[in-house]
Amino acid sequence: MGTTSYPELTEGISKQIGQLRKGIPDTMKGFSAMAQGATANAALDEKTKELIAMGIAIALRCDGCIGFHTKTLVRLGATRQEFEEMLGVAIYMGGGPSLMYAAQALDAWEQFGGQ
Template identity: 35%
Template sequence: MFHNWSELLPTLQKAFGALGRSNPKMVKAYMALGEAASENNVLDAKTRELIAIAVAVTTRCDGCIAAHTDAAIKAGANREEVSAALATAISLNAGAAYIYSLRTLEAYDTLKAPA
């Protein structure tokens, strides 16, 4: 098992609260981002959470994975829907690695060229 996800989420929530007490303006601004993203109600909560899971995977954030998976479950997402979001993340991340590989080769060629 990679993490004890049942323990990770409450640990993160507790730590999040501790940071919030020491920097309430930052936490308020952070929370406002999520509120702003859902303000127009074009996407339902389940869809937003499935997108968040895919982003969490591509950014490799275990805390985000725990929080957004929990929120997706609460929003009614089933395992098949989460798996579909993960497939999208995998396909995108592989594509991103390919594009950044091309950028790296371009950097190499540019930096290797005689001045």
């Protein structure tokens, strides 16, 4: 579909994040702690929280976020139906621009081997 390789995109961003961990370690430790706290299983499970994060990634039009959250959703065993229903809500809430990014997110899903 698209020209973006989400596995390559996330790999490249991960390398740069590694550099940021060296250059601004306190900031990155704080961000990691926030991410762990926000995604920990509680009233909502991790997969549900990742589906929410993915909807936000689409609404904010963040290619890197789409890549990382899609990869995580595949790892967590999200189904294609769950993924597509989340895309539907994102499109509903964001209109045409979200439709474009939802299509890209579906491409990322397929690239990461989502079933």
